[in-house]
């Protein structure tokens with residue numbers, strides 16, 4: 001007997017997205033269903049290309065069809081994604097999600113995390129932009145080998161001038177450092193810096209972006225307040241190192257995002273430089289700065305702990321050479337950065353779905 005589309009959809013109603021807590025049919029994730037004899041073809045449209053449950057959901061769909069429709073059915077699933085956005089995004093409609101990467105303290109690896117997060121999401125197939133809003137020490141020009149780069153500009157149909165981000169490794173990039181002389185400190189402070197940063201959002205032709213990652217200056221200052229109060233932010237990630245001094249400052253950074261008037265969803269805490277692992281003994285982990293501080297801090301604020309990044313020479317070498325380490329093949333770091341990026345994208349999808357349901 002010919003299999004009907006309704007039979008397939010009824011079977012797929014038994015597959016629930018564990019994060020969004022609804023079945024895939026209700027979530028409108030099943031597209032282009034086609035049936036020819038015993039072969040069932042459809043597209044499974046996820047809410048992020050970095051979905052950590054891709055394979056699990058695919059297998060669950062196949063099993064449901066074999067169980068409820070026909071054990072001999074040949075199931076072909078094409079997995080795609082359409083990144084969701086918060087339902088309250090009022091401005092910057094072509095940018096679906098803005099992710100802030102912050103730290104309470106300088107030098108803990110915030111730019112390293114922001115750059116590699118951008119690389120991993122872009123490698124997964126997302127449209128990604130990166131703003132380096134660190135007025136005290138913009139690192140993106142160095143980390144992407146763009147120290148002498150100057151962004152172009154174009155005139156729009158209504159006569160306005162828009163900045164054109166520089167595209168490298170599949171990521172659209174802008175840094176405050178592009179607007180200063182290399183080797184000179186960026187001379188902006190206070191309102192001037194805040195206006196400069198706003199321009200990077202408002203007066204730039206970003207095109208369509210799934211994720212715009214913002215590398216914030218360390219601490220809690222004018223730039224943080226300007227950005228959090230001027231733009232719809234999907235969430236903030238806070239980077240720390242294991243030492244007590246860093247954890248104490250990270251505590252302040254986390255508390256800032258919870259302040260009335262700011263109130264940004266905290267996507268989680270990342271602990272960088274957690275342990276040293278020798279290249280020749282990758283199984284060995286030496287927690288030279290102490291263990292568990294990042295996890296405890298995340299628990300204290302009741303936010304996800306997103307992962308530990310080891311101290312590895314190739315991370316700093318890659319940053320200095322202008323090619324973030326996630327672009328190289330490194331089995332350990334592929335897992336570490338891949339896992340962190342998936343958790344962030346997953347948390348954003350959950351938050352966006354909850355807003356729609358509210």
Ligand SMILES: Nc1ncnc2c1ncn2[C@@H]1O[C@H](COP(=O)(O)OP(=O)(O)OP(=O)(O)O)[C@@H](O)[C@H]1O
Pocket residue numbers: 103105106107108109110111112113134137139218272273309310311312313315316317319320
């Ligand atoms: N896990 C790591 N292993 C080895 N080196 C690292 C690691 N994380 C960061 N680094 C190196 O530490 C230095 C500081 O990192 P980064 O610039 O990312 O920190 P930051 O918090 O953004 O600093 P700033 O406060 O100056 O903006 C860089 O040279 C970077 O390559």
